Amino acid sequence: MDKYAKFLVWLKEREVDNLAIWLQEFELAEKGSEKAIINIALLYKQYGNFGEMYDLLNEMSERKNSEAMYELANCYIEGLGGKGSEHQALSLYKSAAQLGHRDAMNNLADMYFNGEATEVDEKKAFFWFEKAAELGVPEAMYTLGIMYEQGLGTKCNASKALDYYKRSAALQYVEAKYRLGMIFYSGELNQQQNDREAINWFRQAGEHFHVDAIYNLGYCYEHGHGVMQDVDRAMAYYKQASILGDIEATKRVVDYYEKANSIEATKWHEKLKSLENLNELDGI
Template identity: 25%
Template sequence: MEVRYTMKDFPEPGDKDLANGISYMNKSDFKNALKHFEKSATYNNEYGLLFFGIFLLLGFGLSKRDPAKALDTFKKVAHLFSNRVAHYLIGILYYEGDKDVPQNIQSAYHWILNAAKLGWIDAMSQMGFAYCSGAFGKEDKKKGVHWLEKVVHNDSRDTVLYLFGNKEFQIDMTHQDDIVLSSVKGVTAASIISPVQCAAQCFAANPFSSNGIIYRAIFWDTMTNRQNTSLATSQLILGTVYMEDDGISTDKKKKAIALLKKSGENGNAKACLTIGHLYEMGNGVDQDYSEAMAWYLKSKDIEGEVDALQSIGRLYFTGHGVKQDFMLALSYFNTYNLHAEDREVYYMMAEIYKIGKDYKQSFLFFSKAADLGHAASATRLGLFYRIGFGVEKSETKSFAWMQKAAALNCPMAQFTLGQMHYDGYKGKSDHVKALDYFEKSLKNGFAPAAFMVEQLKFQKSLRDLHI
């Protein structure tokens, strides 16, 4: 990346050193660039100060980063020139905290709000997210929507990139590596990027390493004020907020879905995943498993969204929208398991192995799911011990697993415990406990329990009449 600086016809004090600093920066000679930016800053040159502060934040030309001195420099730019970039960087430094800069949420709110009012798009996105999530203390969805809608409906879509949103600083990306450009696009579409975190990661990775070059490019991208930097994330958050409205109208739901789709089309993997779920469940759209699969695959392809692997595997497991394929389902589940644990995934894997009569593997995955609190899996383990699938028969262990599942309100487990007490667990029949479990099972929706409840109540009435 190179910055083409257009000096004014009548240069201001410090402009010449600013131009020299940018020239050295373009050659990746950060030490000399820093010297010229610092000299420009001594003239209270607006962008000399801003570049100097940024170099302090990034640690360019230094043996270590100096966030505290960067903060003081940004405050000077903000007070002298009401510079929106400086306001934003101060706000993020306070919001996250950094070396020798204690976190201060109240100050962060003040500075980021100022940057948003001055038109810095990422600040608007931050305000929207913070209000919707309660990050500034009290959640306020109405204010959050106000700022997010400003981002979404902003029409500043320059095809040419300008650093700080200032046309004096045009960015030339023609010589930038495609891998770097792709990384920038993917990362900025996934979330609102913190320039402070990015600065720290760039320095830690070494600015001249392959990762450092990517972090450097991402950082400068956050300094462009182009809408695309936070558009996809703002569309995702706004669409989600609309969908979570309890009294959402049909028109507003359509608007929410349209926003989520745009976010997905703009490269946000979580938005693609959300749209996939809506199509799978038929929420706000006609149920369409094939469309759900298409969005899940898009989510996976964008940045390997882990939850998309689970969803794709689930559709192959059920055969919804695709030809049922247990081997493909297992492949996606196994890949998912490298990154996360999910009881539903373990349960589906166990069911696949059970269908294939590999009871030992089935028992293993039912155990994993049950350990994570999956009631149906605990019930399956109880049945395995009762029947002897993959393990030695054990009435005691079967009863113990059924109790765990019943405590999690599994109606099948409650029914089975009722049967065990009715038939005589450990040789002793207990109709009182049996009736209790059958009634719980019926209450939780297991219809076959109704017959046993009636039977036991009838038998009890006969006993009460001494018949």
């Protein structure tokens, strides 16, 4: 059985969708298309064929393909198939970053920032986050906001911190939206306290199911911060946060129903106990 036929059998055994597209991709890979080879490797990754995945990504990495280096580093970080290490991932991210791969730049910066497989080096982290941000990586922009805000790897600069948070939020990075909400809610980074502006950012973050943003919206509606006080709407937000696993939001719902509806209070008490038990298990 030739390679094409074996690949077709493999696809059918795993009930992979879009057979014709994947067969065409396999043909391109056999003709030497580096993009197609990487796509096939990632398909193998998706379906747990780590041996074939590593073979293809290693081959492409040796050809100095930055995307292959980045994906191989990701596999090492994830520990797939019991192969690789964080040190190998660091080396691959560095090589890919030097070849201009923006996500590799961001991940390399993260490793320097958090001291993964290397000593913490805030200046190197700042350097690579800045490079990644220049190429449009919203996570890098957000982290630069933190670094400018806290003076990590650079001098504190409230104006630049705020600018990076806004740039990241404009690219739909949810943590940046939430951070902006907190900045305006608390009047941080030399900004005037502004509940309405805070709520705007909390709403945007909440659309991405950011649980803390949703909780804060409940709190604002409960207490009339920046909006007309509306307990029913507050409870709706608290319930949404509770569904996402927030214990404090669940306590707020319990407190409300203890005064208004004993049957609902009992139900939400059970929900609270369940979340607290899960939280205890996560802490073990």
